[in-house]
Amino acid sequence: MDLHALRQFQVVARLEHLSRAAEELHVAQPSLSRTIARLEGELGAPLFDRAGRLRLNDAGRAFLRHVERTLGELEAGRRAVADIAEHGVGTVRIASETFLTLTGPLAAFKRAHPAVEVALHQMPAEQMGRALRAQEVDLCVASQPVPAEGLEAVGLLDEPVWVVTPLGHPLADRESVSVAELAEQPFVTTRTGHWQRRLLDRLFAAEGLAAPRIVCEGDEPSATAILVAAGLGIGLIPDMARRSATRAPVAWIAVDGSACRRTLTLLRPANAHPGGAARLMHAALTGWDWSAGPV
Incomplete structure (x- = not known):
């Protein structure tokens, strides 16, 4: 199962039409049909109903959700690498009301990404929204509600x-x-x-x-x-x-x-295009086991 086959499956699943998918992918329809058949063989189940018009079945819909997440993560990784290659390893700027909250995930992040520079800013919650919208910081960790206008919030704990x-x-x-x-x-x-x-x-x-x-x-x-x-x-x-x-x-x-x-909340600008370091830190904070407590 290779990425090429997954990308082709994603297009066929979206269009539910082999000839249009082949046209969009710039491949021959028989070749695309063989790719989908080979993928179904590897999975051990059909992904489409073929009675009449091509339709994604339950197995196909379940598989598509995983494919989309996988390809999305790979694209995010590609962008992070491109950002590092163009601008260096980069810096991520984080604001928090207290640094004790962040010691565990920051220690793990620095072990995984030692070349990324982390700049910490202690800041009351009432200033966080403005600092994010002004792009003075990339991420904020708040222990109390922050007005959500223009911000994306993820509950951490x-x-x-x-x-x-x-x-x-x-x-x-x-x-x-x-x-x-x-x-x-x-x-x-x-x-x-x-x-x-x-x-x-x-x-x-x-x-x-x-x-x-x-x-x-x-x-x-x-x-x-x-x-x-x-x-x-x-x-x-x-x-x-x-x-x-x-x-x-x-x-x-x-x-x-x-x-x-x-309630601990991670905030970032909703429509910004964060650099690779900021994306890596966001993933690290949302993936951290906060029940483990500080180091």
């Missing part, structure tokens, strides 16, 4: 977010806690605009509570657990950090209800 406390905290032995029970607690969190802060504010507002008591706020979400472990207060940490081998010594407590969650 939906995970619970935990309350973390110092080990000696009165809540440390609890399996779960309600949002109302957190009303008077001192919080270590991120600045306004970051996803943890928006989630915290949203949880309190949904319960009709006053604004949370913030005792420490910063720009790097990954520092929250370290500051909590030091005894400054409690905080909200995503499940991914709980699975990190380097996690801080804190107690992890579930939050009652279904609202305390984070």
Whole structure:
């Protein structure tokens, strides 16, 4: 089974007409008929119904879906190689609210593509849409919703977010806690605009509570657990950090209800023509097992 036969099958399947397919492919019809027959022989099943007009059958439709994906991936690979040959290995520019989220897939990507340069930009979600549309970055990984106008979004991960406390905290032995029970607690969190802060504010507002008591706020979400472990207060940490081998010594407590969650989304311009490095990174991020957590 060769690529030449797959491309010919794709045209015949699209047109469902041998003579027109042969004309489009610039081959003789008997030769095209032999190619399709040989392909069916290799697969062990007919791909077309031949009673009257040529029609793609169920097996043909199933095979066509795989052929289209295969040829599409090969074309993407050809474009990536052409891009590298013309412009060098290239650079991919990624924006994220926090870099801890990306450590696992970035490490794997650099092992697979050591010559590709990765440029990281820390950026709040509210700036991501503008940066993508202005082509200042190629990809964004957001932990909160971003206006989708002109953007293509792929969901990467939906995970619970935990309350973390110092080990000696009165809540440390609890399996779960309600949002109302957190009303008077001192919080270590991120600045306004970051996803943890928006989630915290949203949880309190949904319960009709006053604004949370913030005792420490910063720009790097990954520092929250370290500051909590030091005894400054409690905080909200995503499940991914709980699975990190380097996690801080804190107690992890579930939050009652279904609202305390984070959704991780990969964004790129909808109608752009990304370079080879950006396409490779997009494939790497969408293919990554996000349940594995950070390295």
